[in-house]
Amino acid sequence: MKLTRLFAVSIAVLALLSSAMLGRIVLTEWNNYGAAADGLRILQLVQKSMLAAEKLSFERGPVNGMLGDALPHQALRLQRLAAARGASDRALAELQDAVGAGPAPSAAALAALQRVRQALAAARQTVDRLAALPQEQRAPAELTATVEQMFALVPIIMETVNEFSRSSQQRYPQFSVILQNARFAVELREYAGRLGSQLTAALVARRPLDEAAQRRIQFIEGRIEQLRELIKLPTNNVATDPRLLAALRAMEQRYFGDGLALVAGMVEASRAGRPYLMDTGQFAERYVPTMAPILRVRDVLLEASLEQAQQAYHTARRQLLLACATGALTLLVLAVLALIVRRRVIRPLLWATRALVNLSNGDLASEVRGTRRRDEVGDLLRALVALRAGALDKRRLEQERQQLMEELRRSADTDYLTGILNRRAFTAAGQQRMRGAQENDLSLAVILFDIDHFKSVNDCHGHDAGDQVLIRVAALVRHELRDGEILARYGGEEFVVMPAYCDLNAARVVAERLRRAIEAEPLPLVDGHILRITASFGVAAASGERAALDGLFHAADLALYRAKHLGRNRVEG
Structure with missing residues (x-):
């Protein structure tokens, strides 16, 4: 058995015996921690379920707007309906993912979600069919049935809310009142939406509410008032939370003030036989925002529950960590003793072994650690350090030599002033490209250009200005x-460009683009003067096996001469 394995087995046996004494404590705290984590997760599922119910309720507003909208539908209302449907789909998908992600997914919750999706698809199909009809063909009975079909979605999703709420109350009995009031807030939002939707058929048909609708409105208003009082019941220590008090005040002002007043005005107009002065979409745009404070009440209650659950979760985690720390502290003495042996004997031998293997394989990247020990192991490690340092010096010298050679090669190929290729490098690259053109029967073009009146720049502004012009043009x-496309300085103020394989016309297009770019670019000098630079271009192209680079250069040079002779700042070829 190797020395390292023998040492590891001995330490493992001692650690096992010591850990057995601490296992029961850690296991107990782990169970508590798991229970707290499950409780927190269930509360989060309650929150996601209520959010899904909210999105389904919210979708009814754009639906009512579409059902009351004449053809063609307004683009804004179509966008709002699409956004509401997307929000509902995302909320349901997130809830389903959260339910399915747990260690023991709820079959009842998943089944309820499946029913919701099926019912939602059917309801949307009905809405789309009815909204596609002319407004006068949308019968009130069909409108009412469609609205009721949308209403039926929320009770199904509330099954998951109730199931998760019961599970949460089993783990956190102190949250029962808070969660109950949160459910009341969700139900209040639902009934508030139902109240507004009772006006849909009347608004679409532009006629007074029938007796059945008025009775339903009275019933819903009674239930809303009942839920209003239930929500105000004390909720343990949350009753004095400033967030909850502010949310309740906002709910009283916005919904029970503005929202119900809006509904009452519509009902009064119906009884008096007056026109409604708005359609379903306009009513939803004014009424739906007044329900937002109800959701804020729900959110505050859920936030309070989550905060307390998170506190319990963190407490359980701290207890678990404390138990683990106690066990670690108990094992610390054993670890210290093992560390001394490992550090003084085992590890130095392993380092030396690995270092020798790496050096023998030519691997100099692995570090060889030095030491100040005055024993045999120390001597061995210092010898390895010296051996690696010598090998690194040799490699560094070789790398510097290669780098120097590369720099010399780049210097030989680069124009010292402009940083582009010089004539020699361009000729080598051109010959290679010419061979490719001959082998593949492709056209190859060369563009020669030089700067117009460059001598006058040097004469009037000095050679430094001339250098600036060359650098800027390059x-x-x-x-x-x-x-x-290859660029090089051919000599003096003359440059050469070799486009990718192309014919004469394509090369002239490239040259014209370059000419316009040079002409359009002003050149500010150090002394404050602004120069306007132009250039003359000569273009030549050839193809086939007889094409030669020298011939291309000669033809391009003749074309450049013609460009200068014809007045400069032009392309000839």
Whole structure:
């Protein structure tokens, strides 16, 4: 058995014996921690379930707007309906993912979600069919049935809310009142939506409410008032929470003030036989925002429950960590003793072994640690450090030599002033491209250009200004060129460009683009003067096996001469 394995087995046996004494404590705290985590997760599922119910309720507002909208439908209302449907789908998908992600997914909750999806798809199909009819063909009975079909979705999703609420109350009995009031808030939001939807058929048909609708409105208003009082019941220590008090005040002002007043005004207009002065979409745009404070009440109650559950979760986690820390502290003495042996004997031998293997394989990247020990192991490690340092020096010298050679090669190929290719490098690259053109029967073009009146720049502004012109023109042309197009300084103020394989017309297009770019770019000098630079271009192209680079250069040079002779700042070829 190797020394390292023998040492590991001995330490493992001692650690096992010591850990057995602490296992029961840690296991107990772990169970408590797991229960707290499950409780927190269930509360989060309650929150997601209520959010899904909210989105389904909210979708009814855009639906009512569409059912009351004449054809063609307004684009804004179509967008609102699509956004509401998307929000409902996302909320249901997130809830389903959260339910299915747990260690023991609820079959009842998943079944309820499946029923909701099926019922939602059927309801949306009905809405789309009815909204596609002309407004006068939408019978009130069909409108009422469609609205009721949308209403039927929320009770199904509330099954998951109730199931998760019961599970949460089993783990956190102190949350029962808070969760109950949160459910009341969800139910209040639902009945508030139902109240507004009772006006849909009358608004679409532009006629007074029938007796059945008025009775339903009276019943819903009674239930809303009942839920209003239930929500105000004390909720343990949350009753004095400033967030809840502010949310209740906002609910009283916005919904029980503005929202119910709006509904009452519509009912009064119906009884008096007056026109409603708005359609279903306009009513929803005014009425739906007044229900937002109800959801804020729900959110505050859920936030309070989650905060307390998170506190219980963190407490359980701290207890678990404390138990683990106690066990770790108990094992610390054993670890310290093992560390001394490992550090003084085992590890130095392992380091030395690995270092020798790496050096023998030519691996110099692995570090060889030095030491100040005055024993045999120390001598061995210092010898390994010296051996690695010598090998690294040798490798570094080789790398510096290669780097120097690469720099010399780049210097030989690069124009010292402009940083682009020089004539020699361009000729080598051109010959290679010419061979490719001959082998593949492709056209190859060369563009020669030089800066117009460059001598006058040197004479009037000095050679430094001339250098600035050359540098700027090289940078500008290099920026304008595309992949596969080669640029070089041919000599003096003369430059050469070799586009990718192309014919004469395509090369003239490239040259014209470069000419315009140079002409359009002003060049500010150090002394404050602004120069306007132009250039003359000569273009030549050839193809076939007889094409030669020297011939291309000669033809392009003749074309450049013609460009200068014809007045400069032009392209000839």
